[in-house]
Amino acid sequence: MDYSLQNHKSYIGRPITELPTPSLVLSKPVLERNTKLLLEDVKKLGITFRPHVKTLKCTEVTRMMLGDGLHRKIVVSTLCEIRGALELVNEGILDECLYGLPIFPGALPHLHNLSQSVKVQLMIDNEQQVDILENYFEKMSPKAAPWSVFVKIDVGSHRAGLMTESPSLPKLIQRIESSPAATIHGFYCHAGHSYASRTEDAAAAVLEAEVEGVGKAAKFLINEKPDRQIVISVGSTPTAHVVRRLQATLPEVMELELHAGCYPSNDLxxxxxxxxxxxxxxxxxxxxxxxxxxxxxxxxxxxxxxxxxxxxxxxxxxxxxxxxxxxxxxxxxxxxxxxxxxxxxxxxxxxxxxxxxxxxxxxxxxxxxxxxxxxxxxxxxxxxxxxHFVYYVVDEQDIVRETWVPWKGW
Ligand SMILES: Cc1ncc(COP(=O)(O)O)c(C=O)c1O
Structure with a gap:
């Protein structure tokens, strides 16, 4: 058993030099400044925001990122993050959790269970995933509503997603739209390659490319169904840091959503x-x-x-x-x-x-x-x-004022 997990509260009120080591120390004033800055940028642009909760996986930071319920949706990378965030659903400040990995069969029963407590959305980048949703759907009685899904677009990081020029993309969109098991909520990209940016101009160019990429993908659907409301979800911490430079004008049916995760803490x-x-x-x-x-x-x-x-x-x-x-x-x-x-x-x-x-x-x-x-x-x-099992949360003088216990596991 981790020592901090059993004893963390006894360090409240003490300077960090008295902490057991190694320990993770978080500056609350810096966290507050970083999260406030992004909330202000998003507000000025009039776009919506979906924090990714994978960095400091805990209730306290997620609440801060959501602006106490001003924004009401998150993206996660593990099932455990949805389980942890249910506390915020119970508080009434969180409505939607997007599971950020392209969906695979083993996760589906867990996500289905979690969807009894919160709206769960899925990520799709392959027709095989639609087959899996349909198989699961067929066995279900009574039938649930179709899964609300994001189509994952690869705008250059080559991790997950389909490139906009891929012939598989329009086919996948059609396949989802004709399925009883899924319906498209939006198009999503994560520009991991934005981490190579070394100037504001470079990061702003990646941001524009993100919006252009997912916007282009969304047009495959909108051309078929012009009245369809669609979410366009873009972002990463480097592009979120320059989001104020965003100039794109989108068709009215497209709602622009920013996502980012590392910005509350930052790092080297x-x-x-x-x-x-x-x-x-x-x-x-x-x-x-x-x-x-x-x-x-x-x-x-x-x-x-x-x-x-x-x-x-x-x-x-x-x-x-x-x-x-x-x-x-x-x-x-x-x-x-x-x-x-x-x-x-x-x-x-x-x-x-x-x-x-x-x-x-x-x-x-x-x-x-x-x-x-x-x-x-x-x-x-x-x-x-x-x-780390405990986050020691300090004030400007590096005195421990709170301890936060992160959600652990998968
Ligand atoms: C799918 C997805 N979306 C959003 C993010 C958030 O990116 P960042 O940590 O750069 O803010 C990540 C992070 O890895 C991610 O994997």
Missing amino acids: QQVATSLVTPEQQAIRILADVCSVYPGRNEALINAGTVALSKESSDFPGYGTVVDRPQWCVVRMSQEHGILGWAESEQTTRLMEHTGSKSSTGEKAESAFKVGDKVLLYVQHACITSAQ
Whole structure:
């Protein structure tokens, strides 16, 4: 049993330096600023918003992302996220959960059960999935309403979805529309490749391409059924960070919906896009220094692959020391992280924003001693946070004010 899970509440009111390590620390003021900013952008544009809840999978952050019920739909990547979010359905602030993976048979009975409590929507990108829905539908008695589905469009990330030019796309649309088991609610894309953007212009271009791609796909349906109301769902955290630049004008029958998930916390991957500042990162990992090695100018901490993840970005290593950004986790094994000196263009940028206690040529033995606590910025908040059982939520002074327990499992 994880120690924090049993004892987290006893840390409320205490400084983070007293936390057990490794621990995940969340800044509530930063989370609040990040979520408010996006809600304002969405409001100004007059579009709807569907947060993805896969990053900080918990009731408290999801409630914040929804603006306390101002927006009432989410997208999830696991069944467990729908189960967790049912608390918000019971609170009366959530109506719709989109299961974000293309549907496969094993998930269907679970989703059917969950659909007794909340409207569940499915993602489709293959005619075989329609067969599966029909088989399930045929066995059902009494018959449920047809599944409300999004057709997944690939706008360049080549993970899931059909390209708009694929001859399979119009066929799939027709197949769904003629099925008693499904009805098209909208068209959805996730521009994972937007993470390669390094300027606002580049991210805005990906956003425009997303809208154009799903809009084009939707036209296959609208050309057949001109009065059909359709949702066009676009987004990712980098494109959400520039959503205010959106200029597209869409036919009246198309409702534009933005989705994004990582933006409440951000991370080094998001800072690397240059669309957010280092101070907009709400997530840090606290670790202990376990040893120092002057001969190789390195130190050992108790946060390795499990506590941090093997994700990378333009920032060197697997995590950067917050107050000494030239030091980062250069190598890892399961529970060991090696801090080494790795000055780079990106770490210089961090230093400009956050300052640094270190100067060039610093020795590990003068920077760290056994028992020091280090705080690290992480490369990818979604994967790192999935490893932790408790989120320690702090104020501006890094005093723990709340503890949030995330939804775990699949
Ligand atoms: C299907 C889908 N939609 C939306 C998102 C949210 O993207 P981001 O985390 O960049 O905000 C993700 C994230 O992986 C996703 O898989």
